[in-house]
Amino acid sequence: MQPLEQELKQCLQEADRYRLLAEQSTDMISRHTPTPEWTFIDVNPAIERLLGYKAEEIIGTPGYDLFHPDDADNLKKRAESVRYRRGMYTNVYRFQHRDGHYIWLETTSRTIRDDDGTPQEIICVSRDVTERELAQQATRRLARVVEASSDLILFCNHRTLQLTYMNETAYRTFGAERENLAVFYLNQMFPQEILHNLVEPALQHAALYGTWYGSIPLYPAGNPGRIAEIREIIAHRNRAENMQVEYYSIIARDITLKRQAEEKAKRQQLEMAHMSRLLSVGEMATELAHEVNQPLATIINYCNGTFRRLDEGQITEIGQVTRAMELISTQAKRASEIIKRMRRFVRRTEFQRVSFPINETCVEVTRFLNQEAIDHDIRFEFELDEQNPNIEADRLQIEQVLLNLIRNAIEAYSECPLSPRPVKIRTRIEGRRLQVSVSDQGPGINEEQQKTLFDPFSTTKENGLGMGLSISHTIIESHSGRLWVESDGKNGTSFHFQLPLKGQA
Amino acid sequence: MSISNATVFIIDDDADFRESVQWLLESTTYTIESYASAQAFLDDYDQRPGCILLDVRMPEISGLALQQIMQERDIRLPVIILTGHGDVPMAVTAMKNGALDFLEKPFDDDVLLKLVDRAMQEAQQRFSQQNEERELRELYDTLSRREREVMDLVVTGNSNREIAETLGISPKTVEVHRSRVMGKMRAESLAQLVQMHSRLAL
Numbered sequence: 001m002q003p004l005e006q007e008l009k010q011c012l013q014e015a016d017r018y019r020l021l022a023e024q025s026t027d028m029i030s031r032h033t034p035t036p037e038w039t040f041i042d043v044n045p046a047i048e049r050l051l052g053y054k055a056e057e058i059i060g061t062p063g064y065d066l067f068h069p070d071d072a073d074n075l076k077k078r079a080e081s082v083r084y085r086r087g088m089y090t091n092v093y094r095f096q097h098r099d100g101h102y103i104w105l106e107t108t109s110r111t112i113r114d115d116d117g118t119p120q121e122i123i124c125v126s127r128d129v130t131e132r133e134l135a136q137q138a139t140r141r142l143a144r145v146v147e148a149s150s151d152l153i154l155f156c157n158h159r160t161l162q163l164t165y166m167n168e169t170a171y172r173t174f175g176a177e178r179e180n181l182a183v184f185y186l187n188q189m190f191p192q193e194i195l196h197n198l199v200e201p202a203l204q205h206a207a208l209y210g211t212w213y214g215s216i217p218l219y220p221a222g223n224p225g226r227i228a229e230i231r232e233i234i235a236h237r238n239r240a241e242n243m244q245v246e247y248y249s250i251i252a253r254d255i256t257l258k259r260q261a262e263e264k265a266k267r268q269q270l271e272m273a274h275m276s277r278l279l280s281v282g283e284m285a286t287e288l289a290h291e292v293n294q295p296l297a298t299i300i301n302y303c304n305g306t307f308r309r310l311d312e313g314q315i316t317e318i319g320q321v322t323r324a325m326e327l328i329s330t331q332a333k334r335a336s337e338i339i340k341r342m343r344r345f346v347r348r349t350e351f352q353r354v355s356f357p358i359n360e361t362c363v364e365v366t367r368f369l370n371q372e373a374i375d376h377d378i379r380f381e382f383e384l385d386e387q388n389p390n391i392e393a394d395r396l397q398i399e400q401v402l403l404n405l406i407r408n409a410i411e412a413y414s415e416c417p418l419s420p421r422p423v424k425i426r427t428r429i430e431g432r433r434l435q436v437s438v439s440d441q442g443p444g445i446n447e448e449q450q451k452t453l454f455d456p457f458s459t460t461k462e463n464g465l466g467m468g469l470s471i472s473h474t475i476i477e478s479h480s481g482r483l484w485v486e487s488d489g490k491n492g493t494s495f496h497f498q499l500p501l502k503g504q505a
Numbered sequence: 506m507s508i509s510n511a512t513v514f515i516i517d518d519d520a521d522f523r524e525s526v527q528w529l530l531e532s533t534t535y536t537i538e539s540y541a542s543a544q545a546f547l548d549d550y551d552q553r554p555g556c557i558l559l560d561v562r563m564p565e566i567s568g569l570a571l572q573q574i575m576q577e578r579d580i581r582l583p584v585i586i587l588t589g590h591g592d593v594p595m596a597v598t599a600m601k602n603g604a605l606d607f608l609e610k611p612f613d614d615d616v617l618l619k620l621v622d623r624a625m626q627e628a629q630q631r632f633s634q635q636n637e638e639r640e641l642r643e644l645y646d647t648l649s650r651r652e653r654e655v656m657d658l659v660v661t662g663n664s665n666r667e668i669a670e671t672l673g674i675s676p677k678t679v680e681v682h683r684s685r686v687m688g689k690m691r692a693e694s695l696a697q698l699v700q701m702h703s704r705l706a707l
Contacts (some may be wrong), residue, residue: 251551291589292518293610293611294522294589295522296610296611297610297612298524298525299525299611299612300611300614301522301525301526301529302525302529304614305525305528305532308529308532308614312532324528327524327525330521331521331525334521335610374562374564377565418567420565456652
């Protein structure tokens with residue numbers, strides 16, 4: 001019996017040790033019936049810290065009731081949160097605390113069976129993973145935000161420049177399939193020039209200061225027609241490894257639609273400007289006809305006068321007609337100049353930013369309005385900046401604005417007895433901008449009229465369409481400039497516009 | 506006056522056009538004078554007979570404005586309006602202002618020359634009419650106040666007695682005044698005196 005007793009004693013000691021171990025364990029160790037109720041058979045004291053119950057309170061009660069309704073059937077449903085390994089299940093689920101709130105538990109369970117394989121009881125070891133779960137949940141939500149963002153978000157290895165992650169929008173913009181994953185490298189996405197001049201400096205800047213903001217154009221090779229723009233690069237550092245840069249987050253935006261809208265707006269604006277020029281020419285048709293008729297009439301007079309002299313034998317030597325011939329060709333040139341000027345004016349062109357002398361343009365536009373000025377007894381006065389500044393803009397469009405403003409100034413005098421009638425055109429450099437002013441001494445524009453002055457179809461003229469100022473406004477704004485009016489409603493009106501001397505797209 | 510030495514006044518602000526008309530008209534016997542503005546013409550004009558080729562569109566004083574100034578100053582030169590385009594309201598105004606005709610640039614030389622000839626005939630008529638009126642006015646100016654009163658009453662068909670009663674003088678005195686009026690006005694009959702009276706637009 002001695003060895004048996006010895007063995008029994010050893011066993012008891014060992015049991016005590018295990019009990020001690022179980023009682024001291026911070027993990028909850030519990031035994032349950034292998035029934036759907038999952039009734040507590042036994043539990044260690046750790047339950048009190050985890051679930052607020054004392055062991056004796058809960059033993060004999062069904063554990064199933066304490067599962068969060070969404071998690072209760074995790075095991076049955078083989079939910080994602082359940083893992084199975086060598087006869088042991090690990091389940092992560094919400095379990096109700098005595099106070100009513102739920103905590104996250106991670107439970108490893110094993111079913112104990114008798115020799116026939118009939119389940120006897122289930123032994124579980126559970127641990128509170130609430131904090132970890134919540135953190136993971138936040139991360140998962142964050143990941144979903146990144147994934148669902150309408151911005152392109154890319155993660156990029158800082159050494160190899162391989163893209164380790166791309167969100168849905170990025171895949172869409174690149175025209176790539178997630179299933180058919182090609183390996184992307186950042187440096188394959190840009191032409192050599194942009195890579196060296198823009199991308200690399202941006203990455204260096206981010207590595208140095210944490211973040212880079214700016215704009216780098218991106219034309220996905222696999223998806224022609226798309227345009228994106230990199231706007232932000234964040235360098236992420238590894239706290240563990242000496243704060244070395246670990247990877248970059250690249251945030252970009254697909255601007256295809258915006259760009260298309262801009263192009264459309266620009267096209268429409270060009271159309272408008274063209275229409276406006278045609279309208280102006282239409283309105284000026286009488287003046288232009290008069291202007292062209294003048295040299296034609298002159299030519300005919302010289303011809304007929306010459307014929308007459310020839311008929312009557314007044315001309316005896318060729319020298320007597322040379323002068324008339326010279327004058328005829330001068331007049332023909334004059335007529336063709338007028339037509340050329342008009343054709344150049346109504347020509348349909350693409351938006352063209354060129355550098356041109358504004359003073360010269362002002363004078364040229366008044367020349368175009370010469371006939372109208374004569375008819376209305378207008379005297380043009382110029383006060384042009386002596387530095388003869390060049391501006392960078394679409395010349396035709398700026399001419400159109402000048403034409404609209406000067407014609408308005410001329411028409412401002414229509415109900416006005418003043419004579420002569422000055423229209424003053426002034427150019428002046430103001431810092432890095434150029435200001436052009438067109439002033440008349442007509443009856444002015446009152447405050448009420450000024451409010452709707454730049455609206456389309458707002459007109460006070462009998463034959464006006466009311467598009468001139470509206471179009472001018474659009475043109476100047478598209479040149480990053482400003483057009484405004486100045487009038488006290490009594491003594492004259494000044495229109496001013498400012499443009500950057502150096503063009504800004 | 507003879508038509509051939511009358512003057513064609515060209516008023517147009519377009520120097521090239523002006524010279525070309527001059528060149529065309531120099532093939533005729535008319536004297537040609539050209540002016541760059543209505544004002545230059547007004548400053549220079551000294552009652553010479555002739556006609557005007559007038560551009561309507563000119564700075565400062567337009568063609569239409571010049572027509573009005575001519576009416577005010579009793580300058581009766583026939584006017585041919587030249588215009589770059591057929592502007593109906595303007596043509597109407599020009600004709601109302603007494604323009605002889607209206608020519609659209611560019612024009613046919615034959616049409617212009619015929620018009621100028623017509624204008625010159627008109628000018629001659631107007632000129633002699635103006636001269637007669639001037640002479641009549643000069644005669645009328647020699648009448649005394651009483652003689653003018655008598656003349657007014659005579660031409661409206663009053664008898665000597667009626668005139669005597671109206672003016673409170675004797676019929677004999679009326680008779681004396683009446684014969685002086687006839688003499689000073691160089692009227693040969695009462696009918697001629699009545700005609701003169703109406704031409705003087707008294």
